[in-house]
Amino acid sequence: MHHSVAERPAPSAAPARLRRLPPEAGIALVLIALALAFELLGWIFVHQSFLANAQRLVVMILQVSVIGVIAVGVTQVIITGGIDLSSGSVVALTAMVAASLAQSSEAVSAVYPALTDLPVVIPVAAGLAVGAAAGLVNGSLIAATGIPPFIATLGVMASARGLARWYTRGQPVSMLTDPYAAIGSGAVPVAIFLATALVFHVALRYTRYGKFTYAIGANREAARVAGIRVGRHLIVVYSIAGLLSGLAGVLTSARAVSGQAGMRLMYELDAIAAAVIGGASLSGGVGRMTGTVIGTLILGVVTSGFTFLRIDAYYQEIVKGAIIVAAVVADQYRRRRRLTAT
Amino acid sequence: MHHSVAERPAPSAAPARLRRLPPEAGIALVLIALALAFELLGWIFVHQSFLANAQRLVVMILQVSVIGVIAVGVTQVIITGGIDLSSGSVVALTAMVAASLAQSSEAVSAVYPALTDLPVVIPVAAGLAVGAAAGLVNGSLIAATGIPPFIATLGVMASARGLARWYTRGQPVSMLTDPYAAIGSGAVPVAIFLATALVFHVALRYTRYGKFTYAIGANREAARVAGIRVGRHLIVVYSIAGLLSGLAGVLTSARAVSGQAGMRLMYELDAIAAAVIGGASLSGGVGRMTGTVIGTLILGVVTSGFTFLRIDAYYQEIVKGAIIVAAVVADQYRRRRRLTAT
Amino acid sequence: GVSMALFDDNFLTAVRASMKDRAQQLGVQIQFEDAENDIGRQLNEIQNFIAQHVDAIIVNPVDTDATPRMTRLVASAGIALVYVNRMPADRELPPRVSFVGSDEKQSGTLQMTEVCRLLGGKGDIVVLMGELTNQSARQRTRDIDDVIARPACRGIRVVDRQAANWKRTAAADLVTNWLSGGLRPAAVVANDDEMAIGAIQALRQAQLLGSTMVAGIDATPDALAEMKAGALRVTVFQNAPAQGRGALDTAVKLVRHEPVPSFVWVPFELVTRDNLASYLGRH
Amino acid sequence: MGAAADPVGPELLEVSGVSKSFSGVAALEDVTLRLRHGTVHALLGENGAGKSTLMRIVAGVCTPDAGELRLEGRALRLGSPGQALAAGIAMIHQELNLLPAMSVAENIWIRREPLNALGLVRHRELRRRTRALLERLGVDLDPQAELGTLPLAARQMVEIARALSYDSRVLIMDEPTSALGERDAERLFAVIRDLRARGVGIFYVTHRIDELFALADEISVLRDGRHVGTSCPRDLTRRDIIHMMVGRELSSPPAATPVQAAPVALSAHGLSLEGWFCDVSFELHAGEVLGVAGLVGSGRSKLAETLFGIARPTAGEIRIGGAAVRIDSPPAAISRGIGFVTEDRRETGCLPGLSVLENLEISALARDFVRLGFVHAGAARRACAGMASALRIKAPDLRERIETLSGGNQQKVLLGRWLLLNPQILLLDEPTRGVDVGAKAEIHQLIARLVSAGTAVLMISSEMPEILALSHRVMVMHEGRVAGILDRDLATPARIMDLAAR
Ligand SMILES: Nc1ncnc2c1ncn2[C@@H]1O[C@H](COP(=O)(O)OP(=O)(O)OP(=O)(O)O)[C@@H](O)[C@H]1O
Ligand SMILES: Nc1ncnc2c1ncn2[C@@H]1O[C@H](COP(=O)(O)OP(=O)(O)OP(=O)(O)O)[C@@H](O)[C@H]1O
Ligand SMILES: [Mg+2]
Numbered sequence A, B: 001m002h003h004s005v006a007e008r009p010a011p012s013a014a015p016a017r018l019r020r021l022p023p024e025a026g027i028a029l030v031l032i033a034l035a036l037a038f039e040l041l042g043w044i045f046v047h048q049s050f051l052a053n054a055q056r057l058v059v060m061i062l063q064v065s066v067i068g069v070i071a072v073g074v075t076q077v078i079i080t081g082g083i084d085l086s087s088g089s090v091v092a093l094t095a096m097v098a099a100s101l102a103q104s105s106e107a108v109s110a111v112y113p114a115l116t117d118l119p120v121v122i123p124v125a126a127g128l129a130v131g132a133a134a135g136l137v138n139g140s141l142i143a144a145t146g147i148p149p150f151i152a153t154l155g156v157m158a159s160a161r162g163l164a165r166w167y168t169r170g171q172p173v174s175m176l177t178d179p180y181a182a183i184g185s186g187a188v189p190v191a192i193f194l195a196t197a198l199v200f201h202v203a204l205r206y207t208r209y210g211k212f213t214y215a216i217g218a219n220r221e222a223a224r225v226a227g228i229r230v231g232r233h234l235i236v237v238y239s240i241a242g243l244l245s246g247l248a249g250v251l252t253s254a255r256a257v258s259g260q261a262g263m264r265l266m267y268e269l270d271a272i273a274a275a276v277i278g279g280a281s282l283s284g285g286v287g288r289m290t291g292t293v294i295g296t297l298i299l300g301v302v303t304s305g306f307t308f309l310r311i312d313a314y315y316q317e318i319v320k321g322a323i324i325v326a327a328v329v330a331d332q333y334r335r336r337r338r339l340t341a342t
Numbered sequence C: 001g002v003s004m005a006l007f008d009d010n011f012l013t014a015v016r017a018s019m020k021d022r023a024q025q026l027g028v029q030i031q032f033e034d035a036e037n038d039i040g041r042q043l044n045e046i047q048n049f050i051a052q053h054v055d056a057i058i059v060n061p062v063d064t065d066a067t068p069r070m071t072r073l074v075a076s077a078g079i080a081l082v083y084v085n086r087m088p089a090d091r092e093l094p095p096r097v098s099f100v101g102s103d104e105k106q107s108g109t110l111q112m113t114e115v116c117r118l119l120g121g122k123g124d125i126v127v128l129m130g131e132l133t134n135q136s137a138r139q140r141t142r143d144i145d146d147v148i149a150r151p152a153c154r155g156i157r158v159v160d161r162q163a164a165n166w167k168r169t170a171a172a173d174l175v176t177n178w179l180s181g182g183l184r185p186a187a188v189v190a191n192d193d194e195m196a197i198g199a200i201q202a203l204r205q206a207q208l209l210g211s212t213m214v215a216g217i218d219a220t221p222d223a224l225a226e227m228k229a230g231a232l233r234v235t236v237f238q239n240a241p242a243q244g245r246g247a248l249d250t251a252v253k254l255v256r257h258e259p260v261p262s263f264v265w266v267p268f269e270l271v272t273r274d275n276l277a278s279y280l281g282r283h
Numbered sequence D: 001m002g003a004a005a006d007p008v009g010p011e012l013l014e015v016s017g018v019s020k021s022f023s024g025v026a027a028l029e030d031v032t033l034r035l036r037h038g039t040v041h042a043l044l045g046e047n048g049a050g051k052s053t054l055m056r057i058v059a060g061v062c063t064p065d066a067g068e069l070r071l072e073g074r075a076l077r078l079g080s081p082g083q084a085l086a087a088g089i090a091m092i093h094q095e096l097n098l099l100p101a102m103s104v105a106e107n108i109w110i111r112r113e114p115l116n117a118l119g120l121v122r123h124r125e126l127r128r129r130t131r132a133l134l135e136r137l138g139v140d141l142d143p144q145a146e147l148g149t150l151p152l153a154a155r156q157m158v159e160i161a162r163a164l165s166y167d168s169r170v171l172i173m174d175e176p177t178s179a180l181g182e183r184d185a186e187r188l189f190a191v192i193r194d195l196r197a198r199g200v201g202i203f204y205v206t207h208r209i210d211e212l213f214a215l216a217d218e219i220s221v222l223r224d225g226r227h228v229g230t231s232c233p234r235d236l237t238r239r240d241i242i243h244m245m246v247g248r249e250l251s252s253p254p255a256a257t258p259v260q261a262a263p264v265a266l267s268a269h270g271l272s273l274e275g276w277f278c279d280v281s282f283e284l285h286a287g288e289v290l291g292v293a294g295l296v297g298s299g300r301s302k303l304a305e306t307l308f309g310i311a312r313p314t315a316g317e318i319r320i321g322g323a324a325v326r327i328d329s330p331p332a333a334i335s336r337g338i339g340f341v342t343e344d345r346r347e348t349g350c351l352p353g354l355s356v357l358e359n360l361e362i363s364a365l366a367r368d369f370v371r372l373g374f375v376h377a378g379a380a381r382r383a384c385a386g387m388a389s390a391l392r393i394k395a396p397d398l399r400e401r402i403e404t405l406s407g408g409n410q411q412k413v414l415l416g417r418w419l420l421l422n423p424q425i426l427l428l429d430e431p432t433r434g435v436d437v438g439a440k441a442e443i444h445q446l447i448a449r450l451v452s453a454g455t456a457v458l459m460i461s462s463e464m465p466e467i468l469a470l471s472h473r474v475m476v477m478h479e480g481r482v483a484g485i486l487d488r489d490l491a492t493p494a495r496i497m498d499l500a501a502r
């Protein structure tokens, strides 16, 4: 009899189960392999355990938690098929603004002498608002004018950097209140990073917001035809990314207990790298929060591992580049093998 | 009646002629408008002509000629649908290597005391070779492992930056020979930039190399089926981009009469911006050398114009971001109007 | 015209601010450009200034090895030139070209000599370096090694040195990483105060501030506050206002063809708890 | 067909005076059409006649330059696809508009996912609904399967399922069967009859004229963007319809003359590709068309890909002119005189953004029109223009971008790409998918001409008439194996079907 596409049984059951393994399994393995490699090298060269050290594990995440928060937003932008180059500059700008509203009355030359010792929500809200506003500009430019995200966010990147410097004429803003500093101390940034990742993990997987985000990235025209208001949704996605850059700005200034215009200018690339290492595709439609968290952790492990092994600063970057490439190659290789196996 | 291209006359002469206007006409208009705006503002605010100053016109191109040379390579990479983040670091690395072979015997602590006062071709060849090698690594990684160009070139970016620092442990390399310095003096870099652009303009439009480059960017899978050896071609394209970064490294070190590991680290973004302003699309298949040259000139005019108007550096960046966005928006708007108008 | 190596540098910001104030006092029109640590960009800015026929150019060089070309360019255009803060590599400066600044060799030496004195000539230290390609970072790090080589400081050992790129948080992360590896240095010697403060934050978190001494350079307000709080033991004051003011005054004199020495020195000053009071509020 | 054959139902949708032009070229001029409740209104026309454009306007995907739409008498202001969907108009697109990286279920229910009280998507319910819907279509796809990994036919079914899921009053189907096998098409027809009985108005675009007589209540024909006429299929013969469409008579394809004793051009011996097909052996003679029939998913396309070096066989060998050869890449195949027109012109055929000319010449550039790396532009353009007129490619200009051409014309461009290389062996995978009757006849004649000039053709097709009309022999595949090779005189539809399904 003439039978149809679908009546055909799946080629075999085993590959089907294999296909259900979450795509980030591969990169998670890479993370584990890296950590074990450092563990091994640790015993050989510095006679210490790399992993059996709670403090180190915290720093490992702590030092990448700001990048991580940015990466959570950037991942969503990347899933829509876009890119956000402005994050680093927006972090700097929001750090300045938030810090200027978080100064204690002891500050010698406060930016707003009348506005010191404010409750901590005010600088935080200001930082988030400035970040979201920058994101709104990104999103509106992309949605309304149809220019490539690369250009829109590059423009916002330059403008935000200029604004950050202009805000206090390059002067750092310091002497921040203790409650504000508390946001950045201890493992608080780690908690904020993981909480943010969790919230947007749920949003991406279980809400319409998430489905639309993937749909736009998978095929923008098809998403439009399915009735999704693509422009409006992009504005929301970029605004969220901006908001998270704002949060990152608050975290950085709270951690440093000071706001500086020059801070975190290159973080956009690290954040994008974290997302891409975690499996997000710059051509859109693909990417997951769990992958991004793992990508971020890989950056953290590599940084901590180098310090741990006391590798000369000159070699660190040479090797870091190679590790990033190797991590992604290993992941790809695993994926491709899985595909041909089925 | 069933008619075909050959039998059928063009629908009407006017729209056809309009459609045949080269796509970079729009961005060229933007360039002219920008220059005229500065001219006008110049007469109003500083009582000087912006354009009627030969020296300024040379500087205008001179200051972007290094970015321009990089952008010529990056444009080709972008046309294939890729991206090259490593250019800036490769420029720094090649500048170091080339400079170390171009030291004069007067140099106090030469890198290779035995190799001073070499003929100028040796450092130039070394610089080009190192650049091409870096490009070869990029291309091979992308072709052989199938990892995204973003990751491959990000890795090479970090490694090249590390290598550039490690090469002389961060020490600048100076006291270069006069013939070497001559490559970077006067309008020589301008000539080199324009010559490079011309060569690759011809290559893209009139050679098989160019046709294949566009085809790969338009639809990689289809290009493969059509019989193009995609991997091999990508290796060639990235190697050429690397070679041009090497040339840019030679130019920079010759201009500065010194090699510095920290130089030009952010130039990849400027080069990509020049290409995208000039109409190249990051999704591949689209882009032209003439557009890239105009995009590069726009960056130059904006920079010179700001200094000319004595605008404070704080405001320069804020406005620069806005101008880049506006230029692309204006171009897009014109293109869209043309489409609907006809 | 003024071309600064980098706007995002706290010390250079102070230099810039004092130049601006001084220009206002004297009624001089002044325009700043940011070379963003890029020698090519700096050359462009200088050429743009020349095309604009300014009276004098003040340059805070990105790369002091590249200054001969700048000197030639500017001098041949008949424009006055003042280098500020970083000493040009030119063997001798032609007329109408001057340098205003401090001898970078002093800062690290002053810092490390004091650390060595406070440690009693022995102990393990770690070094936080600035950006590896930065000249001051390299000079200050080399000064540390030179001081350690002295007989009086032979007992001091550098157990690790890493770059924290002038960043507070990067420094805090590095120091925490070290501490978590069981390292207990007697002192953290940082190439600047920002990184010193980062180290202090990390040590405070680990409650090891009592047993580890921190030293920085620059005497920024934040650093002086930390010193007042007892956390920072050593810093070095580089007189930014004097450099900025000096550069502008020199430029004005050069424009008026008044005689000016080729090198105008502004000395570094060691700051410790003992003389802290006289520096508080000086920025 | 009963009452449904009576075309005078109450009016559901009226399209009046619609015009649309692209870059100054009119795609539609003053088109007026009516769709009645509970009828199937078929829309016919050559490739590029404007059918899809008109349908896209009705579905709100594309805005007309002039004209208006009325739904049950009320004027429709359609600014977006969302508004059309809300008004009860759904569409199955010709160029599938799906989300490759998402699951089947997500593709179908996008924007209408079932939510729980917290606003979170209920994935289990989503899958349940999907299964129910697919069952109605008689398709048993895994709702969680990633769409991009499915074969074209399955994707087409998903697109159909999605349009059905809207339960709309107006359903537009733009060539829904072009990628389907007969069994799936039959199922779809049953669903269409069911919808019609429930009062849904259906616009149905097709190039398979035979379908009309089984399905349509009214037939409208577009030619060069103008409405030529509307009538009832009972009053028309196949010949009338074709005449209305192309405005002239078609010559029937020349009957294939049997080839005797021609040398074997290409042969496969025990060729296998693990997981796709196994132990395939056949001989293809010069001057012969070997038709490859089989069900969707029987491994025909993968076989062609393997012969062309896109996939590497896991066992067996390929011989050309009697000598065993290793073909491990398309260039290797091309250099041995093989050409390949793939079935999915969007994924593996067209170079979007590039001109018709560039799309035509690209493969030839590997060999011809190039000296010292430089392309001899004049020679290439002359050759391409010649090919374009030989194939009657309808494009305003060879410099026009390929994606502005209608589907059928794109198909001809891809065929032309390979003909420029003069291959001795031509692999054709569904060569006339989405091609109008006129163009199809032309392509068939072209194939016949090539063959009589000595080219060996391996032609995969899911259209029985095509297989029967052109093949000298028919190879039938079943689940990755050769079920039999039939000589022309033995190849009847019944035998082929029998071998294919077994
Ligand atoms: N986006 C577009 N830009 C420019 N021209 C277009 C565009 N879309 C369609 N056209 C042109 O409009 C005309 C009608 O195209 P349409 O796709 O409606 O034809 P069709 O009747 O559906 O053909 P087919 O049977 O091949 O699907 C064609 O000449 C085509 O080239
Ligand atoms: N319903 C299905 N679900 C998943 N995979 C399928 C399905 N149907 C077919 N396939 C895949 O398609 C493969 C064969 O596809 P191929 O394209 O080679 O066949 P074909 O006979 O050319 O079909 P078509 O007529 O669609 O071109 C099968 O091995 C199978 O993996
Ligand atoms: Mg159509």
Ligand SMILES: [Mg+2]
Residues within 6 Å of the ligand: D300, D301, D302, D343, D429, D460
């Ligand atoms: Mg097939």
